[in-house]
Amino acid sequence: MKIINADVEFITPIDGAAILKHLEQCGRVCYKSEAKITDTSAPAFVAGIIKRGHEAVLEHCSFTVKFICDRGVSHEIVRHRLAAYCQESTRYCNYSKEGFGSEITVIKPCFLEDGTGSYVVWRDACEMAEAYYFRLLNGNTKRLTPQEARSVLPNSLKTEVVMTADIREWRHFLKLRCSPAAHPQMREVALILLDKVHSMIPVCFDDIWSEYHEQG
Secondary structure: OEEEOOEEEEOOOOOHHHHHHHHHHHHHHHHOOHHHOOOOOHHHHHHHHHHOOOHHHHHHOEEEEEEEEEHHHHHHHOOOOOOEEEEOOOOOOOOOOHHHOOOOEEEOOOOOOOOOHHHHHHHHHHHHHHHHHHHHHOOOOOOOOHHHHHHHOOOOEEEEEEEEEEHHHHHHHHHHHOOOOOOHHHHHHHHHHHHHHHHHOOOOOHHHHHHHHHHO
16 A cells, blocks of 8 residues: 655646736726736736736636545545546546556545554554455455445545636635635645645735735
């Protein structure tokens, strides 16, 4: 069994400056102020529409990320309906095969410290689930299919979820999922994403980044 940390990867190449210019070009149609576009006008324009709550303009740009998280977190992610998803399927993935290293991969809960009693119990439970999963796949009397054997897989099983959404929906996602009220593992991947989009896309996520980093 392999234990890894949660993470977020970008599928879409990100050019932050190009995104701001595109949003400005779309948004200025509303005011017929295209003549005010300059090489440096985009950041201030986008900041202004966010401040005024004119976030419909942000729907004109989207990007795709891949969440590497446990199955429980994935159920929360896909509740955001204004997005498109693809997810690693336990119906078709047979983790006993060499392509998966003949083992399951689980996500280490961010609230457990290595070596503590709770961590050891969690690790042992996942290893036991893996053993029973393989027994069901390779049973002497009846071999179950992956979609049948998956019933014993743990909630901590690693999954990969590809999510595409526009910037307005990503802002909504991050406002909800970076909150201290969010599940700690959901908040873990949301904060990873927030740090990445804040550094890669100017202006669009500055206010959210400031708010949640002030909360700690």
